[in-house]
Amino acid sequence: MKIVAMIPARYEASRFPGKLMKNLGGKPVIVRTYESALQTQLFDEVYIVTDSEIISEEITKIGGKVIMSQKEHDCGSDRIAEAVENMSVDIVINVQGDEPFIDATSLSKLIDVFKVDNKKEVDLASLKVKITEEEEIKNPNNVKVITDTRNFAIYFSRSVIPYHRDTDINVSYFKHKGVYAFRKEALMDFYTTPMTPLEKAEKIEAIRYLEVGKKIKMVETQIDSIGIDTPDDLEKAIKKLNS
Structure with missing residues (x-):
């Protein structure tokens, strides 16, 4: 089973433009993420997939592998799908470019999902914390996920889900971590399907998979790494790096 890591890296980000090139302890955020993915030693290959010459030059400078996008893309999955379309791979791991502290334990759990999925029931796997x-629960920047009794995703939302109507019942809330492991076939199906209505409304690409009937296995992790979506997140990341 050939496993590759793809790190989509778009320079222009609506909430925090240029965030991947911000300084994090003497290195750009995207370099930190790339090096973290390499250090896990879980992948046959690790690539940065970008439309930015600035990011490409930074990764090339440290001897990293870069694939330049040839098309405009609305989300990371589309960008990765274009990159792997003609590659001979089985499992593709989408490591978010703004997640410099992703850990080997969590990534290994995602890969293990496919190793034991003999019936090929799982189309993709992702993390929840x-x-x-x-x-945190009310923050729309935190995508929440609810699952069935087998930990398959039912829905993702920026709203608070589930709604805690009966306060006598204990409710757990889970944040979706934007790290995906795909079977290549599922990724290519996503790529050839137009953006779906709920995906457009929530701006959450995982919803497209659900809307077209794909099964997403959610894996709980206790490690909540810092995703850098805002300048405040960057300050938190700097503190974590220096702690």
Whole structure:
């Protein structure tokens, strides 16, 4: 089973433009992420997939592998799909470019999903982490996920899900971590399907997979790495790096 890591890296980000090139302890965020992926030693190959010459030059400078996107893309999955379309690979791991602290343990759990999936029931796997702070639960930048009894995703939302109507019942909330492991076939099906209505409304690409009937296995992790979506997130990342 050939496993590759693809790190989509778009320079222009609506909430925090140029965030992947921001300085994080003497190195750009995207370099930190690339090096973290390499250090896990879980992948046959690791690539940065980008439309930015600035990012490409930075990764090339450290001897990294870069694939330049030839088309405009609305999301990371589309960007990765174009990159792997003609590659002979089995499992593709999407490591978000703004997740410099992703850990080997969590990535290994995702890969293990496919190693034991003899019936090929799982189309893709992704990570979730339990959250308890009200501010985190209500924050629309944190995508929440609800699952069935077998930990397959039912829905993702920026809203608070589930809605805690009966306060006598304990409810757990989970944040979706934007790290995916795809079977290549599922990724290519996604690529050839137009953006779906709920995906457009929520701006969450995982929803497209659900809307076209793909099965997403959610894997719980206790490690909540810092995704850099805002300048405040960058400050948190700098503190974590220096701690």
